[in-house]
Amino acid sequence: MTLSAPGKKGWKEWFKPFARLGYGARGLVYLVIAFFVMSAALTAGSGGDAKSAIRFLTRSVASEILTPLLIVALAGYSMWRLVQAGFDTDDHGASPVGLGIRAGLVGSAVSYGFLMLYSWSLWRGQGGGDGGSGGFARFAASLLGATPVSLILASIFLIVGGAHIYKAAGRRYRDHISASQKAMAWIDVAAIGGLVARGLIFFVVAFLFYRSGLSSGGDGPASTGDALRFIAGLPFGTWLLGAMGAGLFLFSLYSFSEAVWRRINVEDA
Known part of the structure; x- marks a missing residue:
């Protein structure tokens, strides 16, 4: 009788730093992406994506310590997103908008779960090139490149991109x-700039997924890197790429601020 309550409280207490570590991992990944994109803008390149950032982090000097921590942190972030969506800890409700936001949380959990598995495969590979990640990467590419999956993901990215801009415009992130x-x-600057930049990139990713799906998946799965390459090819692409890099840097700062100040209200689950 008296043992169950402390046990439950203990589980919720250790999960909070686990989730905060996940926000920090997201900030680290986007910090590296911002570095790639800004470097690309200065050298007329096309930037990198989340997998490029993961490869960079797992092959750094401190990779023996950093990579396991990154895997654990990404797992924590993915689990927290599932808790948020399933138990509605942020009170989004069951309205069409609320369900759309919660569906976006599930999508976020899946995408960061894929990144966690990708990090794990690179860590286990311990070699040059893609190492042990080849099989997983090929499986993911074949799955995401399938026409029905491409069209579904396009719709999800479109909704999530709109939710990011809606969240920034109404400063709804302040509620949490x-x-x-x-x-x-300072958080306002980072959140608004970062959420708008990420939302616009998601719109481009949605467009690329739609194009891939309508062409029977011939172009393969879309990614943040593909979106940035598309932006780089537009008129004034170098300037747009630089602006996206600055926005992604702000998003990384916003993620770090969430790691410190975000309310992890897991007790509502």
Whole structure:
């Protein structure tokens, strides 16, 4: 009788830093992507994507320590997103908008789960090239490149991109952050700039998935890297790429701020 309550409280207490570590991992991944994109803008390149960032991190000097931590953190973030979606810890409700947001949370959980598995496969490979990741990467590419999956993912990315911009415009992220007014002023800059940039990239990814699906998957699965290459090919592409890099840098700062000040209300689950 008296043992069950402390046990439940203990589970919820250790899960909170686990989830915060996940926000930090997301910030680290986007910080590396921002570095790639800004470098590409300065050298007329096309930038990198999340998998490029993971490869960079897992092959760094500190990879023996960093990679297992990254795997655990991405797993924590993915699990937290599932808790948020399934138990509605942020009170999005069951309205069409609320269900759309919760579906986006599930999509986020799946995408970061894939990144976690990709990190694991690279870590287990311990070699040059793609190493042990080849089989997983080929499976993921064949799955995401399938026409029905491409069209479904296009719709999801379109909804999630719109949700990002809606969240930024209404400053709805403030509902889930506990920080001082001084800190919140800086968080506003990072959140608005970062969410808008990420939302626009998701719109481009949605377009690329739609194009892939309508062409029977001939172009293969779309990614953040593909979206950035598309942006780089537009008129004034170098300037647009630089702006996207700055926006993704702000998103990484927003992620780090969530790691510190985000309310992890797992007790509502």
